[in-house]
Amino acid sequence: MSRDFKISRRGFMGGTAGATLIALHPFSARAAGAQAHLRIMETTDLHVHVYPYDYYSDKPIDTVGLSRTASIIEEIRAEATNSMLVDNGDFLQGNPMGDYMAYERGMKEGDMHPVITAMNTVGFDASTLGNHEFNYGLDFLMKSLAGAEFPVVCANVVSEMGGSPRDDKTLLKPYVILDREVTDGNGETHVVKVGLIGFVPPQIMTWDRRHLEGNVEARDIVTTAEAWVPQMREEGADLIIALSHSGIGSAQREDGMENASVPLAEVDGIDALMTGHSHLVFPSPTYADFVGLDAEAGTIHGKPAVMGGFWGSHLGVIDLLLEKDGNEWRVLSAETEARPISKRNEDRSVTALVEDVPAVLASVEAEHQATLEYVRRAVGETAAPLHSYFALVADDPSVQIVSNAQLWYIEQMMQGTEYEGLPIISAAAPFKAGGRGGPEYYTDVPVGPVAIKNVADLYLYPNTVRAVKVTGAEVKGWLERSAGMFNQITPGEPDQVLLNPDFPSYNFDVIDGVTYKIDLSKPSMFDSDGAEVSEGGRIVDLMFEGAPVTDDMEFIVATNNYRAGGGGSFPGANPENIIFEGPDTNRDVIVRYIVDKGTIDPKADANWTFASMEGTTVLFDTGPAATAYADAVEGVTIEPAGDGPDGFARFRITL
Template sequence: MKEIKAGTKLVILETSDLHGSIFPIHYGTNENVPQGLSYAATVIKKHRKQEENLLVIDNGDLIQGTPLAYHFVKYGGNLPNPMIKVLNELEYDAAVIGNHEFNYGMNILNRAVSESDFPWLSANIVYSSTGTPKFGAPYMVKKFDSGLKAAVLGLTTHYIPNWENPKHIQGLRFEDALLTAKKWVNYIHEKEKPDILILAYHGGFERDLETGRETENQTGENQAYRICHEVEGIDLLLTGHQHRKIAGELNGVTVLQPGFNGKQIGKATISFVKDDGRWKIVDKMAEIMELENEEPDESILTLVEKYEQETQSWLDQTLGTIVGNMEVTDPIDLRTNEHPLIEFINKVQMEASGTAISSTALFHNEAPGFSKHVTMREIVSNYVYPNTLTVIRISGQDMKDALERSASYFIVDNGEIAVNPSFSEPKPQHYNYDMWEGIDYVLDIRKPVGQRVVKLTHKGHDVKPEEEFEVVMNNYRAGGGGDYTMFKNKTIIKEIQTAMTELLANYFLKHNTVKATVNHNWKVIW
């Protein structure tokens, strides 16, 4: 008679790229949207009741991204971080450091980590001096009542120094995530002998999962495809960073990526049988759970209601008045014809830095612009990142190369201008198209990429490659972020450490009334 083997299963729930989202609300309009930790909480609590073996993991970019998160950092004082309060309440097992965790500086991040009832994992973020992981243990092991043993290794995209304010990551080294995975996966198998090894990586896929085709420049920002093909011993790879929805298998590794803002949860179900006294994996299944048909958990909303009330009062402050029209109705039109919103942001940057040349971007296609009576809500809806400003010295050639990079944002499709798919897939990167003030230029999209800058002048004279200019831009761009490699390691003339949202608010408070103007210093033709 054939022996019937004992079986069990492990369910892993993954959130990622929550970006400060708890309440089911769009802060720009105050309309309800089915997203955030309050929605995720409902699903997590259901699984707590149903599943004997459950792991709940957040995969990074947790504490930055909403007005709630920003208001807490600026005005929360000694209160605990609201995102951490919720994850503690939901009994998360672990979290992974994401790149945006550093945006508010190390003090805020260290406080968040110290307030957490769960470990933060990142094996490849180490102290420069010692090479030891900054955030404690690089992995965690959880043993369940059934004897099942699960190991979770945390990794973070090592591309962070290309984006982050150097002061926020001082004393740290970001080691190659792929090489670190090889090292620690082997170590964990040898030392811990887990029944399942889960790699939680705040990074995404650099190639198409089915064809292997490159989907982006191979910078090392995302390495999940290579990890699946080059690192043996991973049973489940949790990913994020790209805000994609992915559930499947790659080279025998089950892979997940659960969107962003808590609109979805990733779920992996791993089945085991006992074989020679050890649990052996016999089946793996991955799925993306949409949350739109769930109800938000009221106890979670109550837990952080005070934070939300104070945030809403702050958002509704009227700061100044617009004379004219600064509202955004068509993002493509704004990027091809100079718009008062962009000219205004550049003007604020130039005044704050005392610099005559500036560049900025429309960060996302839902940016509303400014209505007649400008509130803080509108400022944080348009300027969604906690950027500061940096003035760097660049050459005329750098300037032209940067404009060519921006010009590659467009393609011509049947005579109509459109967005190059490389700026919209697999993750929207509209924030990587810059518009400049203080120079005059023309971009001709009919010409090949790299040859589209057909006019570039400064004070009426052609810009020469060897000329030098001082230019103000956000700290992300000044570090070379967005493949603007021509800016990397340039001489820094000045850093303005006040966040741009504050600079914009302060400008309105100082001037009260702002005119919507354009000087038509650039144009795009096709």
């Protein structure tokens, strides 16, 4: 099919043509001579969401999609005399279209990746890499980037390490300086040299160790910026924009920070920051209490910054009023915002605020249809519903099937090895459990056929299977780390909030093969970063085959490469303890397991529960569709408790 689809071309676009009903931004309308308004727009964490479509539930949705975000881009370009568009990484992986390209169709030399095709169609000026760009390996990444009609930069991923960052041979160009013509308030044109430099969390070396070890290394973000930004100035950059695929976190600088955008903003010479990685929105009240930020004005250490949500949910916008002083340009004033493509109504429904750009849909229509065929293939049957509505508060069928499949696989892999005969247990966490994904962000597979789309729904990420050898003490520590999911509860008081909103569901590992209880009256042993902050712990009655687990016992834990490589900072889960690295993804193992069994019946076995507390109730929020399953949850007493915020439903547990 033809790929000759283009919407408003990239670059600094005039704001009045074809947009007579759209008012210019005040910076454009009021700019004086030698002053120019530059609008910089950001997408981030697209994760292959081009179509407004949920491939897991196999239906259109209004909350995602570059095809929707593109319409805002056209409108916002028209509001500004001069504009440019950047992407902040995590575009290659994250939904079944990404997996279809990686595992089914593949990328040969000269092939076009659909998300790159869509980005070319929209007209990006530049992009950086996100951590998920490395999930499918370096060869797949480089073949995908070859089709980009825009530069992709990344300063801290190094193929040959030098004595300092400026001596490195980087995997991609560390930065690019784009010459752009801008129109000032008098209608005169000037050339502005815009420098764009990109960064990715150095944790990629842990998360994708199998692809990266021995091939590249990753430097600290801030150290790298301190080296390259002065060189960009030396080369004539008038303005430097950091494309920081790194979240907004602590203001305290530490080496190797994952979420380094706050200390990054302190680097002299950086004028503005585009951020991402955290799947959040900035400016927003979410960051009201963070040190170094103005969450209302959208600044970090006084510099304009933005984070444009995820999956195309928002477009980040930074408006800069530039003034020419001699031969140099400086930022006179700035404004930031994140514009959404949809809104959630009081009745939990979603209203689309924009429509699709047809050219963007058309550019990847063939791959969209191929992805639908890919995800609709049946691989077996389930005799029990697979849902994750209660995965954070009770043993759960959607986690059970993952654990069962991992256990089945690792038991085979250990046969004939020195580890044969050691007890094997399995750790798995719920990935789709509401939270930032919203009240529809849950797994829900009814009784009947199980298709590939259902397996992708059960296991979102293209992780590969690992096994680690741990002690009984480390098993307990592993579970203590997971128990950080819960707030400390006061015995005898009603309706306390159960879940810690800052604890990600993918770090709530349930370990099958042992039984245990969680005593919520005790504080968490670990803080959000995995540092031990209290003694004693919450895990009680930890048993294996009916006998207490002792500290010196040995176990094999079936898990994934992210966890085994140290992701989440779990006791015992580290590269030194890895005894098996599987070539197969966890998803593929689940598919094989279902095919092998024909019909699965992964009913939760309630191997973990909360310790009882007389006279105590707790509240938690989940998807409204959970009501249909509440009576069947094993190990806890659950009842409806009204409406929660933002479209969620509230439930009560009696401890």
